[in-house]
Amino acid sequence: MSTTAESGDPTAPSGFLGGVRVLEIGDELGEYCGKVLAGLGADVVRVEPPGGEITRTYGPFHHDEPHPDRSLYFWHHNLGKRSVVLDLDGAAGQETFRRLASTADVLLDSRPRTYLTDHGLDPAQLRLVNPGLVHARISPFGDTGPWADRTANDLVHLALGGVMMNCGYDPEPSGFYETPPIAPQMWQSYYIAGEMTAISVITALIHRLGTGQGQALSTSVHQAVSQNTETDLPDWVFLGQTHRRLTCRHSTTSARSPALSITKDGRYLLPYRTYVRSQGDEWDSTVALLQRYGCEGDLLDERYQGSGRETADARMKLAAQVDTMVGSLLYERDVWRDAQELGLPWTPIRKPEENALDDHWHIRGAFTEVFHPELGQTFLYSGGKWVTEGMAWRSGPRPPLVGEHTAEVLEEWTAPPPRRGPVHICDRRRGAAVAGPSGKPFALAGLRVVDLSWMLASAGAGRFLAAMGADVIKVEHISRPDRMRFSPLGAVPAGGRAERDAATGPLPTPEFSGIEANPNRGGSFMEINAGKLGISLNLKHPRGRELLEDLIRDADMVVEGFSPGTMVRMGLGYERLKKLNPSIIYVQQSGLGELGTYGRARTFGPSAQAISGISEMSGLPEPYPPAGIGYSYLDWFGAYNMATAMLAALHRRDVTGEGCHIDASQGETGLYLTGTAVLDWSVNGRQWSRYGNRSPYKPAAPHGAYRVTGDDRWIALGTHTEQQWEALVDVLGHPSWAADARFATLADRLAHQDDLDSQLGTTTSTWDGDALMIALQDRGVPAGVCQTAQDRVEHDPQLAHLGWLVELEQSEIGRWPVKELPTTFSETPAYIGGRYDRSGPSYGEDTEQVLGSVLGLTSSEIDKLREIGAL
Numbered sequence: 103m104s105t106t107a108e109s110g111d112p113t114a115p116s117g118f119l120g121g122v123r124v125l126e127i128g129d130e131l132g133e134y135c136g137k138v139l140a141g142l143g144a145d146v147v148r149v150e151p152p153g154g155e156i157t158r159t160y161g162p163f164h165h166d167e168p169h170p171d172r173s174l175y176f177w178h179h180n181l182g183k184r185s186v187v188l189d190l191d192g193a194a195g196q197e198t199f200r201r202l203a204s205t206a207d208v209l210l211d212s213r214p215r216t217y218l219t220d221h222g223l224d225p226a227q228l229r230l231v232n233p234g235l236v237h238a239r240i241s242p243f244g245d246t247g248p249w250a251d252r253t254a255n256d257l258v259h260l261a262l263g264g265v266m267m268n269c270g271y272d273p274e275p276s277g278f279y280e281t282p283p284i285a286p287q288m289w290q291s292y293y294i295a296g297e298m299t300a301i302s303v304i305t306a307l308i309h310r311l312g313t314g315q316g317q318a319l320s321t322s323v324h325q326a327v328s329q330n331t332e333t334d335l336p337d338w339v340f341l342g343q344t345h346r347r348l349t350c351r352h353s354t355t356s357a358r359s360p361a362l363s364i365t366k367d368g369r370y371l372l373p374y375r376t377y378v379r380s381q382g383d384e385w386d387s388t389v390a391l392l393q394r395y396g397c398e399g400d401l402l403d404e405r406y407q408g409s410g411r412e413t414a415d416a417r418m419k420l421a422a423q424v425d426t427m428v429g430s431l432l433y434e435r436d437v438w439r440d441a442q443e444l445g446l447p448w449t450p451i452r453k454p455e456e457n458a459l460d461d462h463w464h465i466r467g468a469f470t471e472v473f474h475p476e477l478g479q480t481f482l483y484s485g486g487k488w489v490t491e492g493m494a495w496r497s498g499p500r501p502p503l504v505g506e507h508t509a510e511v512l513e514e515w516t517a518p519p520p521r522r523g524p525v526h527i528c529d530r531r532r533g534a535a536v537a538g539p540s541g542k543p544f545a546l547a548g549l550r551v552v553d554l555s556w557m558l559a560s561a562g563a564g565r566f567l568a569a570m571g572a573d574v575i576k577v578e579h580i581s582r583p584d585r586m587r588f589s590p591l592g593a594v595p596a597g598g599r600a601e602r603d604a605a606t607g608p609l610p611t612p613e614f615s616g617i618e619a620n621p622n623r624g625g626s627f628m629e630i631n632a633g634k635l636g637i638s639l640n641l642k643h644p645r646g647r648e649l650l651e652d653l654i655r656d657a658d659m660v661v662e663g664f665s666p667g668t669m670v671r672m673g674l675g676y677e678r679l680k681k682l683n684p685s686i687i688y689v690q691q692s693g694l695g696e697l698g699t700y701g702r703a704r705t706f707g708p709s710a711q712a713i714s715g716i717s718e719m720s721g722l723p724e725p726y727p728p729a730g731i732g733y734s735y736l737d738w739f740g741a742y743n744m745a746t747a748m749l750a751a752l753h754r755r756d757v758t759g760e761g762c763h764i765d766a767s768q769g770e771t772g773l774y775l776t777g778t779a780v781l782d783w784s785v786n787g788r789q790w791s792r793y794g795n796r797s798p799y800k801p802a803a804p805h806g807a808y809r810v811t812g813d814d815r816w817i818a819l820g821t822h823t824e825q826q827w828e829a830l831v832d833v834l835g836h837p838s839w840a841a842d843a844r845f846a847t848l849a850d851r852l853a854h855q856d857d858l859d860s861q862l863g864t865t866t867s868t869w870d871g872d873a874l875m876i877a878l879q880d881r882g883v884p885a886g887v888c889q890t891a892q893d894r895v896e897h898d899p900q901l902a903h904l905g906w907l908v909e910l911e912q913s914e915i916g917r918w919p920v921k922e923l924p925t926t927f928s929e930t931p932a933y934i935g936g937r938y939d940r941s942g943p944s945y946g947e948d949t950e951q952v953l954g955s956v957l958g959l960t961s962s963e964i965d966k967l968r969e970i971g972a973l
Contacts, residue, residue: 119143823848
């Protein structure tokens with residue numbers, strides 16, 4: 103039973119996190135997290151040193167003129183925040199910081215691990231003074247372990263985390279890669295870690311509402327990035343298979359037919375076809391589209407019927423006809439819309455700024471105009487990450503000038519704000535003292551989520567709440583099961599763990615025999631759904647539908663990943679859900695969102711990446727095509743975004759008593775990550791152009807991935823300072839470089855990067871990658887090998903120290919490693935096995951338990967439901 107008390111507070115805050123005070127100190131590691139919290143309504147105050155934070159020196163700049171108040175990087179990441187300047191080298195600045203921390207709810211800290219203590223600001227002492235303080239640390243590698251003191255940048259994190267080895271261009275027919283792995287551009291490693299930290303901060307705030315207890319959180323960028331890749335890790339864990347990167351499509355164990363088609367005017371389209379088995383045959387729809395344009399060729403011949411269309415030659419023929427059709431049309435013809443009408447998940451490869459001209463995104467509030475009074479101009483920023491009726495994302499004020507709010511904040515933050523307890527009181531959560539393996543309580547014990555998710559982008563969200571102790575009840579039926587159960591990637595071998603452990607080489611992918619096959623052999627599914635309960639309900643049966651409504655009546659939230667409009671057609675739109683449960687939280691996530699002009703447009707991660715601009719933001723400069731990201735990046739990031747939405751809505755519900763409906767999309771998740779490029783277009787009129795592995799905005803040269811000894815082995819490195827450059831020259835034994843006028847200064851090296859890269863690549867090719875990484879790291883140079891899944895699982899000592907993989911039992915496939923959350927909690931530790939200490943559920947595994955314990959049905963009643971086909 104749940105009750106809602108009257109707030110009685112006319113100043114009750116607005117927004118998901120209204121009234122929450124966040125004190126932020128640090129650089130690019132933490133700015134994205136602060137941006138998310140500010141967008142959700144928190145009062146985020148940046149503490150900057152005299153002259154401003156170093157990130158104010160990162161480009162691009164307003165009219166290309168460097169100035170601490172004109173960095174478009176800083177603008178994008180600090181919209182809606184306030185700035186105070188404190189000199190923490192002095193006693194007065196330290197005392198002011200202590201006073202601010204004593205009134206804050208959250209301290210977001212991405213300084214080096216001893217920075218605060220070295221400045222007389224020991225976080226433990228700050229928490230003694232303010233027991234409700236949530237201290238959230240973001241560090242490159244974690245604050246303990248063999249790599250704790252190593253240095254990194256975005257490129258190095260993407261290399262060590264395995265992202266780069268999934269991203270790049272097709273090899274030569276021989277299998278040799280003449281091009282290096284490519285890092286997705288624009289700070290993606292810090293976005294991954296920042297979103298995970300935001301999830302953790304909101305969870306800690308929810309826990310604090312009921313207990314008054316703050317805690318210490320710690321997120322490792324390296325661990326967060328290493329857990330983000332989608333398919334290479336399960337293929338290695340379950341089958342010992344190694345992936346190869348491919349142009350703008352999923353990395354796989356072998357090459358597949360090309361993914362990109364080029365238009366008459368030289369632009370690109372992604373005619374995406376999912377790797378997921380049982381997703382349905384898209385052949386007929388594709389041929390129907392080709393017929394519209396007279397490009398079907400001989401695909402209607404009898405030899406392409408039935409199993410004949412499953413041959414490699416048939417697939418190549420289909421791809422060739424698609425290329426012919428697309429090549430006969432202009433990009434603006436938008437043939438992808440015709441494809442979508444036929445149920446094909448095709449999208450164009452857009453440049454990020456092109457979305458700013460799309461009415462669909464403006465209807466959804468994905469962009470917002472922000473006025474800069476000191477310039478007398480208005481610019482276009484990325485806006486909300488989702489749509490909520492009656493509640494917009496914060497769209498201002500414009501990013502702060504250096505120290506603009508110092509006096510204002512010091513006056514306002516003289517005392518802590520009134521601590522709010524939960525207004526919404528749930529008996530389940532009030533009485534739930536469920537502890538995890540650590541012996542400490544779960545933060546979300548007693549929370550109940552009805553999970554109608556579908557595939558990774560929505561199913562992945564619930565795993566984070568399950569890891570915090572929530573009861574996440576996954577509802578499905580064999581007539582429409584989650585297709586990840588049948589994914590060929592990470593499929594469990596017939597001989598289980600024993601067969602994998604005994605293997606001396608890669609195991610073959612198990613054969614697929616249709617959805618009548620065993621639905622419990624998908625290792626990826628089990629990993630994605632770890633810690634959940636699983637029940638079977640036939641929602642096409644009236645009694646099955648009634649049971650779902652009964653579950654919703656006493657749930658905290660409903661989440662789903664259906665095509666837009668599906669819940670309404672089922673009679674379970676938000677208005678109906680509110681009648682069942684007035685305080686219900688309803689979170690839906692689709693490819694491009696329900697509100698807007700795209701209707702029931704269908705996407706997967708790669709097609710959402712293509713239309714949002716993410717794919718175009720990875721690759722070598724033209725004339726190379728976009729390399730894209732070699733896995734469903736926006737599936738995982740969509741899951742992160744959905745988890746953030748779920749938790750933000752829960753925090754607001756607990757404070758105000760009000761539920762809400764959130765309409766989220768993978769597309770908006772991607773748009774939010776492209777904001778600096780959109781600002782560059784809005785401010786400077788500059789269209790996006792790729793720059794490979796270089797670093798034009800946080801200047802560094804050299805900066806890239808360079809070949810080392812071994813088959814397709816590479817090291818990523820970058821030198822941002824003269825000290826790092828001198829150390830690189832010394833380690834590699836090339837004093838002549840120091841005397842070369844072309845490389846005398848950073849500006850010179852930036853002007854001669856092609857020559858520098860050529861010489862550096864020749865030298866590194868004789869080195870062992872690990873040896874070179876260690877030698878450079880010992881001298882303070884950001885460097886990291888481009889790690890494969892095998893490297894991360896078997897050889898990375900920092901990940902092993904952090905416990906990034908946890909062995910969990912699954913009732914049918916046995917015990918296998920599962921990715922743990924990358925954030926540690928001092929008081930409410932998360933555990934990916936959840937309160938049930940297990941991996942994902944077998945199909946319908948917990949039906950009797952849930953219907954009995956939650957709905958109070960007897961065994962005979964449940965048997966009767968099976969007889970009538972409701973289960």
